[in-house]
Amino acid sequence: MLYGRSREREQLAELVRGAGAGRSFAVLVEGPAGIGKSVLLAEAVAQAPADASVLRTAGFEAEAGIPYGALSELLAPALHLLDGLPEAQRAALAGALALERALPRDRFAVPAAVLGLLGLAADERPLLVVVDDVHWLDPASREAVLFAAQRIDAEGVGIVLAARDSDGGPVAAPSVERLGLEPLARADALALLRDGAPLADDVAEALLRVSAGNPLALRELPRALSAAQRTGQAPLSGPPASGGRVEAAFERQLAQLPATTRAALCLLAAGAGSPPEAIERALAAVGADGDALAPARAAGLLVERDGGLAFRHPLLTAAAYHAAPSGERRTAHRALAAALGDVQHRAWQLSGAAFGPDEEAAAALRAAGEEARERGAHAEAARAFGRAAELSREPTARAALELEAARDHAVAGHGERALELARRAAESDDAAVRAGAEHLRAHVLMRGGDPLEAVGALRSLAARAAARGDRAASARYLLEASFAHMYRGEMAELSELAAQARAQAEGVSPELAMAAGVAEGEALIALGRSREGDALLSGAEPLLHEFDPLSDLAELVGMAAMASLWIERFERVERIAGRMIAIAREAGAVGRLPFPLGVRSQLHWRRGRWAAAYADAEEAVRLARETGQTGTLALTLAALTRAEAGIGRLEEARAHGEEGVALAEVAAGAATVLHSLAALGFAELTAGRAEAAAAVLARADAIDRGLPLGEPALTMYAPDLVEALVRAGRREEAARALARLEEGADRTAGAWSDAVAARGRLLLAEEADVERIGAEALLAHGLVEMPFERARTELLLGERLRRARRRAAARERLERALATFDRLGAEPWASRARTELRATGAAAGAPARAVTPVEELTPHELQVALLVAEGRTNREVGAALFLSAKTIEHHLSAIYRKLGLRSRTQLAAMLAGETG
Ligand SMILES: Nc1ncnc2c1ncn2[C@@H]1O[C@H](COP(=O)(O)OP(=O)(O)OP(=O)(O)O)[C@@H](O)[C@H]1O
Ligand SMILES: [Mg+2]
Structure with a gap:
């Protein structure tokens, strides 16, 4: 019987119903030990539609990190779908799960494949994924599960996670909705307290106080009382000397069992996560027959779960293990090691059995580390090598193992641990190990420190x-x-x-x-x-x-x-x-995508494929965020800022520009700060805020002078600075900025810098020189395919010609500029051109344009549309974007609707200019 929690149950039920109808969700149930997370998960499973498949697993507390242990269990019922994945993903996942030998080529290959597999499973029927105790998952499984939870989209997958907020470090999944569990309200707490057996009022009050609304305490504390204590005839014992009250209650319950039962329970606890058959064999080996566990079952400490016996609650598992004397624990581990065939489990049981240095255990852990590394589970590999080092007696061998551990820590992103172990390995008397350690240390410092x-x-x-x-x-x-x-x-x-x-x-x-x-x-x-x-x-x-x-x-x-x-x-x-x-x-x-996507976005931007530029930049930023690449994130934010500003998403551009600058200032070099400022300045200029643009770009200029970078096209800020200063009426400063730009243009071979230097001269020119300088600029523009830049020059030229009362010539320039801006979707610039045109007396009033993809579609839809327009199938697009085919289908119908299209061919025609 569940007390309270009606809001949470309703919320989960609603989400689960939605997933059945194709609306994916991921939610993380959070709270301290015993607050009721696991029972809520059980509720969610009970709510699942009858035809749904449910995949589930749970983490458990252990020294071991069995690579992809939890993931193997989670995905076991869905493995028949493996062949439906793109080959590289299939191989990566099969390798990770040890179904075949295959080296995952990249850290994110397995998470991406997991997401793909869940999508395939959801294509068959509604899917609910339930993962309890995420804080204890082996790191490789945890990364894969959280990656999937953050990226599910229109697959119709429901993901319910639970984690303690007090153990194992915070669960990093920023985009996953969180459902925090609070203590039970008084009435519910009292009802739960009295659920088992009657309690005297003052006893109930006392227990209520110490339980603080925690269901586990409310349930367990009365059970640990004697009948006389329950009725208030005997005093409650004082607070336990060590551990929490619930742990103490569990210890009292365990203490009442026979010694053989406790030994068997210790073995059961030590074997958490092992196959039930192996545990049976180990129990038999230590002489615990079938009856040994009977008293624990009778006392309700054990429950049937997945074909084996399991503890009623994880704290009970810990209590049963730690209550046993250390010799008994080692005996259990030894028996389990003998009963287990697989490299990983066996190595960690030998580790538990070790007493001081132990070469056999060290060798087994080394092998486990190598195997984990081969499967791409570097955190687990590092743990195994590290433990092997601790168990090695011989200093040279120990240092070599420390170096191996440091290597995997570095790959897994644990810079501090890697440095610490490399420092120790550097004391080795083996020159090769010393050099390896120094090299590794440099490698880590290069990226992190x-x-x-x-x-x-x-x-x-x-x-x-x-x-x-x-x-x-x-x-x-x-x-x-x-x-x-x-x-x-x-x-x-x-x-x-x-x-x-x-x-x-x-x-x-x-x-x-x-x-x-x-x-x-x-x-x-x-x-x-x-x-x-x-x-x-x-x-x-x-x-x-x-x-x-x-x-x-x-x-x-x-x-x-x-x-x-x-x-x-x-x-x-x-x-x-x-x-x-x-x-x-x-x-x-x-993780390898953000950088080249960011570069390609800049390329598209320069060549006037602005929808593609925007789509690439948005994806680059999203993936750089998800994979925690700060420097690249700053760079890609600059690309996104430019793309957004250009198409008139000015608010977003400014926010992204400011974020990029702030990030670059703390986490990247001066060149990246300069890049970020250049993009932000362009956004300000585009928004018509000349003063703000001049201020931002002056900061860029100051950094540039300090570096200095001799290639103006590197950050492109210089012509924007000139223009901002002129628009702000600061002509003398503009002239100085122009002089620097001209020096750069003379130095380099690029046509762009010649063209924009001429554009700068045009801005500051005497009326009589306008035409000549304009022609110079257009000549240079003719040498490089950068339509937006050319159109900007045409716009300025048109403005100047109009002021010189050369209306027909002005109109011609402005019309060409407008046509380009319209084709690009450069809304703010087009509107500037339109205003100018109107001032020449032309009737360029109403924008009679068709809808453009970049205006109508979300960035995600744009990415899908561009890949479809290149001729890919839904499945191929799904594989490219790490989404299921169903999600692609879903996006595609939204795309057709928004753009008023009916076929792929029409879409390809509409985006022809973008796909090149
Ligand atoms: N609302 C409730 N009403 C009645 N019993 C509850 C309620 N919530 C939890 N319990 C009981 O309290 C105990 C602890 O709950 P549960 O195991 O779900 O906690 P948990 O948050 O998963 O803890 P842990 O972090 O240790 O896994 C269980 O025996 C459970 O049945
Ligand atoms: Mg639990």
């Missing part, structure tokens, strides 16, 4: 490698060190280190030499030495077009795509970014 310290460490590793004649290793260290400068936007330092790396690699490793050339080329381009930089990138074409986008070099190649963008090598950008995106989608490598 202190890039400049990492540079120092890598430089000294490089010097030592060079001294012993290992030029390839030396080149690799130097190249890696140069990355720190790449992240921080220190281009002079980047080019210097990359040149050193290239010199070391020359003749010993063509691939490394090429990679170093790419790094150096990027730096030179950013510094404004575009011809030299471009030559280096051209020399590395094989690397740029054939590299593995999931390898360590991906970042470097992604940067090469970005640098190519600055120097107007648009075809190269398209090829590199397109390939990175395609391969990452295929492999489910979610």
